[in-house]
Structures are given as C-alpha cells and as structure tokens.
Amino acid sequence: MRRSIFLIIPALLAGCEGRHNWLASAGAEAQRVEDLFWVLLVGAAVIWGIVIGAAVYAHRRQVDPSLETQARRFILWGGAVFPTVVVGALLVWGLVILRDITSDEGDLTVRVDGERWWWRVIYETPEGDVVTANEIRLPVDRTALFRLTADDVIHSFWVPALGGKMDMIPGRETTLALTPIETGNWGGLCAEYCGGAHALMRFDAIVMEQSAFDSWLEAEAQPAEIAAGDPGFEIFQEEGCGACHTIRGTEAQGPVGPDLTHLASRDKLGAGIYDMTPENMARWITDTHAMKPDIDMPPYPDLQGERLDRLVAFLMSLD
Amino acid sequence: MRHGSDEQPRHFTPPGDAPRVIDQGSVWILVAAPSIWAAHFLLSYWVAAIWCAKAGPMASLVEPRWIIVALGLISAALIAWLGVIAVRRYGGVFVIFEEITESSERGRDRFVGHVALLLCVLSVVAIGFTVIPGLVFATC
Numbered sequence: 001m002r003r004s005i006f007l008i009i010p011a012l013l014a015g016c017e018g019r020h021n022w023l024a025s026a027g028a029e030a031q032r033v034e035d036l037f038w039v040l041l042v043g044a045a046v047i048w049g050i051v052i053g054a055a056v057y058a059h060r061r062q063v064d065p066s067l068e069t070q071a072r073r074f075i076l077w078g079g080a081v082f083p084t085v086v087v088g089a090l091l092v093w094g095l096v097i098l099r100d101i102t103s104d105e106g107d108l109t110v111r112v113d114g115e116r117w118w119w120r121v122i123y124e125t126p127e128g129d130v131v132t133a134n135e136i137r138l139p140v141d142r143t144a145l146f147r148l149t150a151d152d153v154i155h156s157f158w159v160p161a162l163g164g165k166m167d168m169i170p171g172r173e174t175t176l177a178l179t180p181i182e183t184g185n186w187g188g189l190c191a192e193y194c195g196g197a198h199a200l201m202r203f204d205a206i207v208m209e210q211s212a213f214d215s216w217l218e219a220e221a222q223p224a225e226i227a228a229g230d231p232g233f234e235i236f237q238e239e240g241c242g243a244c245h246t247i248r249g250t251e252a253q254g255p256v257g258p259d260l261t262h263l264a265s266r267d268k269l270g271a272g273i274y275d276m277t278p279e280n281m282a283r284w285i286t287d288t289h290a291m292k293p294d295i296d297m298p299p300y301p302d303l304q305g306e307r308l309d310r311l312v313a314f315l316m317s318l319d
Numbered sequence: 320m321r322h323g324s325d326e327q328p329r330h331f332t333p334p335g336d337a338p339r340v341i342d343q344g345s346v347w348i349l350v351a352a353p354s355i356w357a358a359h360f361l362l363s364y365w366v367a368a369i370w371c372a373k374a375g376p377m378a379s380l381v382e383p384r385w386i387i388v389a390l391g392l393i394s395a396a397l398i399a400w401l402g403v404i405a406v407r408r409y410g411g412v413f414v415i416f417e418e419i420t421e422s423s424e425r426g427r428d429r430f431v432g433h434v435a436l437l438l439c440v441l442s443v444v445a446i447g448f449t450v451i452p453g454l455v456f457a458t459c
Contacts, residue, residue: 084444091448095455104377104458 019187022160026186026207028143028179029101029163036097040090101163103177106145110136114148114155114168116194117201117295118258118271123217130221131246133258135266136188137206139213143179156192159205165191180207188272196294202272223249224261224318232314235307239300247318257297264319281312348405348435352398356442359394360449363387371459378459387453394446398439405435412436 025031113120123130150168158165166176190201242252248261274280288299405411409432419430
C-alpha cells in the first residue's frame with residue numbers, strides 16, 4: 001500500500017510543472033498570489049510543527065500544577081490572540097492583493113466568448129475588431145483586460161501561469177486583467193465543467209515581445225489571401241463550410257464556428273488539442289467526433305481522395 | 320393546556336413581572352452580541368449592494384465607507400455595553416479557563432456572564448473583519 005502511494009506521487013506532481021504550472025509566475029497577478037501561497041505554506045508548516053511539538057512535549061512531561069497559570073496563559077495567547085492577529089493580517093494582505101490585481105483598465109482589450117467547446121477571441125483595436133479563435137497572443141509587460149462572456153453555459157477562463165481564473169457567464173460580462181511578464185507559450189483551459197468535451201476546451205496563450213505582437217496583430221487583421229479560382233476554396237463553399245465559418249475577404253461569413261481567416265497561423269487545431277498538421281486537419285474533417293466528441297461540427301466522411309487533399313491544402317494555406 | 324380554557328397555565332407570569340430582556344435571570348445576553356454581529360454584517364452588505372447597484376459596476380466605493388465604519392463603531396459600542404452588563408450584573412470574568420461548577424443561581428449567572436463576555440470579544444473581532452474589506456476596496 002505504502003509503495004503504491006509513492007508510485008502515484010510523480011503522476012500527481014506532474015501537474016506542478018510545465019506550461020500549465022500556476023507556480024510558474026509568468027504573470028504579475030500570478031506572482032502576487034504565489035508570494036502569498038509560499039508565505040501561507042511555510043507559515044502553516046511552522047505552526048503545525050509548533051503545535052505537534054507542544055502536543056508531544058505535553059504528552060511526555062509529568063503534570064506540574066505549579067505551571068498551570070503559565071500553561072493557560074500560553075494557550076490564551078498562542079491559541080486565541082495569535083491566530084486572530086495572523087488571520088487578520090492575512091485577511092488584509094489577501095484583500096490588498098485582490099484589490100491590486102482586479103482592474104477594469106488595460107493596455108489592450110480582448111473579448112473572449114466561451115463556446116462549447118472553443119474560444120471566440122476578439123481584439124479591440126482603434127481600426128476595429130480583429131476576430132480569431134482558440135489562440136491568444138499577448139505582448140509581454142502589458143496589461144491585457146479580458147472581457148469575458150459565454151454563449152451557452154458557464155465556462156471559466158484560466159491561464160494558470162499568468163493568473164486568474166474568471167467565470168464566463170451567459171448574459172453578463174466579467175473582466176480579468178492579466179499582465180504577462182515572461183515570454184513563452186502558456187497553456188489555457190476551461191476551468192468550469194461545461195459538458196462532454198470540457199477537458200478538450202483549451203487554448204494557447206502565447207506571450208511575445210511588443211514588436212512581434214504588433215506585427216502579428218496587424219497580419220491577423222488582414223483578410224485572407226486566396227488565389228482566384230482556388231479549387232480548395234470552391235470545395236469549401238460546395239460543402240457548405242462557409243455557412244458556419246468565416247474567412248474574411250470571401251463570401252464565407254458563417255458566425256457559428258471559429259473564424260478561419262488565419263487558421264494555419266495557429267499552433268493548434270480543435271481548440272488547443274492537436275498540432276496543426278495536414279494529417280490532423282484531414283482527420284478532423286472526416287472523423288470529427290472521434291477527435292472531439294459532441295461538437296456541433298458534423299463529420300464529412302464522404303469527403304475523400306483528391307477533394308479532401310485540396311480542401312486540406314487550402315485550409316493549411318490560410319496563414 | 321387546551322386553548323379556550325378558563326384555567327390558568329401553571330407557570331403563568333402576570334404582565335409586568337416577566338424577566339426583562341438582558342436582565343438577570345435571562346439568557347438573552349448570550350445571543351445579543353452575535354445578533355449584533357449578524358445585523359452589522361447584513362447592514363454593511365446592504366449598504367454596499369445598494370450603493371453599487373445604483374452607482375454601476377466599477378463605481379467608487381469610497382463614499383459609503385463612513386457608513387460601514389459608523390455601523391461598525393455603533394455595533395462595537397453596543398457590544399461593549401453588553402460586555403459591561405455581563406461583568407457588572409452577571410459577574411462574568413475574562414478568564415479563558417474559568418471553572419464554574421457551583422450549582423446555584425449565582426453560579427449560573429456567572430456562567431452566563433462568562434460565556435456572554437467571550438461571545439462579545441468574538442463578535443467585536445468578527446465585526447472588525449467585516450469592516451476591513453470596506454476600507455480596502457475603493458471600487459464596487
């Protein structure tokens with residue numbers, strides 16, 4: 001039994017490292033919470049040690065009635081006054097952190113709409129909204145204000161390494177400010193059970209230098225570049241894909257599914273779960289529900305051979 | 320006892336002679352301090368909720384602070400008054416390990432006073448913890 005406990009420890013600790021690590025402190029907000037966590041952890045360990053030590057000492061020592069008054073005073077100060085002061089101080093500290101990391105202002109505003117089971121992402125720019133999906137890019141050392149909504153059920157927006165989390169509630173808007181302080185590709189996920197494919201509702205939060213971010217956003221704002229008479233785009237339209245998906249700059253303006261204008265520029269397919277490769281794309285189209293159960297997109301098993309290859313080639317050209 | 324009967328209940332107390340609330344022989348003093356704490360919590364919550372509902376989601380919460388602080392001070396003063404009653408009328412003492420084993424009216428009074436005094440301290444601390452968020456947060 002004892003050995004089996006040791007065997008599962010590495011599996012449990014595996015959640016403590018990597019791109020989903022909430023102790024990575026890649027964001028200013030996460031950093032504040034992490035500071036509080038370490039103080040709580042060390043403080044709790046010290047207090048626990050003192051309490052257990054006192055219990056062992058009391059158990060081993062002979063009763064000495066002459067120390068009665070002293071012992072009672074120790075319990076009054078150590079058991080009532082000290083915890084009250086500590087809890088009061090932690091309350092003030094926690095509230096100050098909460099006050100500091102909650103903000104309704106940011107250097108840029110990103111609206112994120114939780115859908116079953118993907119993320120509609122809209123960057124607000126002076127030139128207008130830039131719509132994308134399932135991948136959030138942020139400039140380092142800038143505060144991004146997320147305005148969060150949900151389309152169907154309650155979701156929760158969480159990038160553990162940067163901070164958060166915040167519920168996304170249908171019919172109302174919640175806000176979350178995140179200030180990344182370290183570049184990198186951090187993992188984001190839905191942290192509120194939202195149905196069948198909840199565990200597959202993920203996204204990449206890519207933190208970039210300001211200049212790289214500006215170039216990316218500018219490119220993202222452009223419509224898709226599609227060659228006239230592209231056979232892949234014709235298949236896309238014939239199969240009715242444009243009824244649900246938008247490719248800006250074309251007549252495909254469906255509002256239901258993720259915007260595909262720059263689909264191939266994303267690292268992942270299917271809301272942060274598969275690498276963006278032609279093989280995965282082909283399988284996603286023909287065997288959709290095996291890759292992600294319950295989603296609204298229907299599979300197209302009859303689409304095979306050259307037609308499938310052309311469609312995949314077209315989609316992979318949307319960068 | 321049947322309703323409508325002319326017969327007096329056995330322990331009928333004539334009007335005017337019933338034990339007064341928070342007086343000797345009454346245990347109301349035990350629930351008074353936690354009730355003030357509960358009332359303070361509820362009133363503070365109402366003040367902030369109504370203010371924020373009227374002023375908008377990220378409106379300033381600085382103005383109603385004095386109401387929350389005043390409510391806290393009034394509640395603390397009321398509890399201090401209860402504490403004085405617990406000491407003077409009931410003979411309560413602020414000693415954590417007070418042993419009251421005597422089976423007498425006086426012993427029962429002292430026990431009630433002792434518990435009431437400890438509850439007063441707990442309630443004042445709790446009211447303090449309710450006031451602190453009102454002082455820290457500047458916006459709804």
